[in-house]
Amino acid sequence: MLITIATFIIVFGILVIVHEFGHFYFAKKSGILVREFSIGMGPKILAFRKNNTSYTLRLLPVGGYVRMAGAQEDVDDLQPGKMVSLQLNDDSQVVRINASDKQMLFQGIPVQVSKFDLVDELWIEGYENADENQFKRFYVNHDATIIEQDGIEVQIAPRDVHFESAKLWQRALVSFAGPLNNFILAVVVFALVGLLQGGVPAQNNKLGVVSDNSVAQKAGLKAGDQILALDHKKVTDWTSMATKIQSSAGQKVAVTYKRGASVKTITVVPKKVTVSGQTIGLIGVSYQIKYDLASRIMYGFTGTWAMIERIWHALANLFTGGFTLNKLGGPVAIFANTEQAAQNGVVSVLTFMAFLSVNLGIVNLLPIPALDGGKLLLNLVEAVRRKKLSEKSENAVQIAGFVFLMLLMLAVTFNDIYRYFIK
Structure with a gap:
C-alpha cells in the first residue's frame, strides 16, 4: 500500500507540475503576474517566494494551480474594517x-x-x-x-499585469500551454519506455502473437496475418482495430486479412471480459514488436499518437456507445490502476503515466467552461466578436462549467468507490 501511495503521489505530482508549468511559463513570458504556483490543494505545508511568485506545497496531492493576477482576484483578505x-x-x-x-x-x-x-x-x-x-x-x-x-x-495585482490585460493570442497560448506540456511529457515518457523495454509495437496491422485456444486461433488466424478490414470497413492502424474488437464483445465481427498473396474473410465473436467495471471484447491477439533503436526512440511520437487515437475513440464511444459512469474514472480509479501498475514494475508505471498525461491533455482541451478548452472557446468567441464578453457573462459561464465539473467528479468518485472497493 505504501508503494502504491508513493507512486500515486509521484506520478500525479509530475503530471500537475508539468501541466501547470506550461501555464506558468507562458504567463510569465506574456507579462502576466503569477501570484502563486501551487502543488496540491488545501492547507499549505511549505512556501517560499522568488521573482514575484509564491511557490507553495499543499497537503492534498489531488491537483495544483497557477494563480494569475486578474479581475476575478479574491480580495477577502483586505476589506473595509479589517x-x-x-x-x-x-x-x-x-x-x-x-x-x-x-x-x-x-x-x-x-x-x-x-x-x-x-x-x-x-x-x-x-x-x-x-x-x-x-x-x-x-x-x-x-x-x-x-x-x-x-x-x-x-x-x-495592478491592472497592467492582469491576465485580461494580455493580448488575445497571449491569453490563448497560456491556456493551451498546459495541455501542450502534457503531450510533450507523454512523448518523452514513451521514448523512455521504448528504450527500457527493448521493443515497441510495430505501426502496422500485422498480428505478432495469436494466443493458444483463443478466439482468433480457433477462427484460423496466425501470427503474421495482416488485418485489412473489420465488418468490411478498412482499418489503417492497430488502435482502431483494437477499439472495434473491444466494443464488439459477444457480437459477430467479419475480419478480412491478408496472408501471403491471399486475402480471406472470416467471422469471429470477441470474448466478453470485464476490466475496471467495463465489459470489452478480446480475441487473443497482440501486435508485432520492433527492436531497432530508431523505432524505440520514435516510440515517443508513435506511442503518443496511438494513445491520442485510443482516448479519442473512447471519448467518442461515450456518446455513440451509450453513456455510463463506468466509462469515466476519477482519482479513485487512478489510484486503483496505479496499484496495479506499481506491481508490474517501472515500465508499467511509466506507461500509465504517459497514458494519464495524454488523457489530461485531451480532457483539458474539451470545450467545457472552467477547463482550458473552455477558455480557448471564449478566446475564439472574442476573436469573432472582436471584443471581450462582459465580465458578468464570462463569470456566469465559468461558474456553470465549474459546477458541472464538480457534480460530475462527485458522481464519478462515488461510482469508482463502489466498483473498486464495494462491488
Whole structure:
C-alpha cells in the first residue's frame, strides 16, 4: 500500500507540475503576474517566494494551480474594517501589507482599512492605530506584497499585469500551454519506455502473437496475418482495430486479412471480459514488436499518437456507445490502476503515466467552461466578436462549467468507490 501511495503521489505530482508549468511559463513570458504556483490543494505545508511568485506545497496531492493576477482576484483578505499592518519604504510607499494574524511586520504601521485601490491608483485609506482622528491615505508601491490570512505572501495585482490585460493570442497560448506540456511529457515518457523495454509495437496491422485456444486461433488466424478490414470497413492502424474488437464483445465481427498473396474473410465473436467495471471484447491477439533503436526512440511520437487515437475513440464511444459512469474514472480509479501498475514494475508505471498525461491533455482541451478548452472557446468567441464578453457573462459561464465539473467528479468518485472497493 505504501508503494502504491508513493507512486500515486509521484506520478500525479509530475503530471500537475508539468501541466501547470506550461501555464506558468507562458504567463510569465506574456507579462502576466503569477501570484502563486501551487502543488496540491488545501492547507499549505511549505512556501517560499522568488521573482514575484509564491511557490507553495499543499497537503492534498489531488491537483495544483497557477494563480494569475486578474479581475476575478479574491480580495477577502483586505476589506473595509479589517486591521492590517503596513510596511513603508524610504519614499513612504507601502511595500508590504500584512492581513494575517499569523505573522508580524517589523515596524509595521497598524491601520484599520476604510477604502483601498490596489488595481489602478494603488492606495489604501484608513485609520492609523484605529484612531478616528488619524485618517490617512497611504500610496502603495507597484510591486508591493500582501500577506494573506493563511500566511502566504503574494504580489499585489495592478491592472497592467492582469491576465485580461494580455493580448488575445497571449491569453490563448497560456491556456493551451498546459495541455501542450502534457503531450510533450507523454512523448518523452514513451521514448523512455521504448528504450527500457527493448521493443515497441510495430505501426502496422500485422498480428505478432495469436494466443493458444483463443478466439482468433480457433477462427484460423496466425501470427503474421495482416488485418485489412473489420465488418468490411478498412482499418489503417492497430488502435482502431483494437477499439472495434473491444466494443464488439459477444457480437459477430467479419475480419478480412491478408496472408501471403491471399486475402480471406472470416467471422469471429470477441470474448466478453470485464476490466475496471467495463465489459470489452478480446480475441487473443497482440501486435508485432520492433527492436531497432530508431523505432524505440520514435516510440515517443508513435506511442503518443496511438494513445491520442485510443482516448479519442473512447471519448467518442461515450456518446455513440451509450453513456455510463463506468466509462469515466476519477482519482479513485487512478489510484486503483496505479496499484496495479506499481506491481508490474517501472515500465508499467511509466506507461500509465504517459497514458494519464495524454488523457489530461485531451480532457483539458474539451470545450467545457472552467477547463482550458473552455477558455480557448471564449478566446475564439472574442476573436469573432472582436471584443471581450462582459465580465458578468464570462463569470456566469465559468461558474456553470465549474459546477458541472464538480457534480460530475462527485458522481464519478462515488461510482469508482463502489466498483473498486464495494462491488
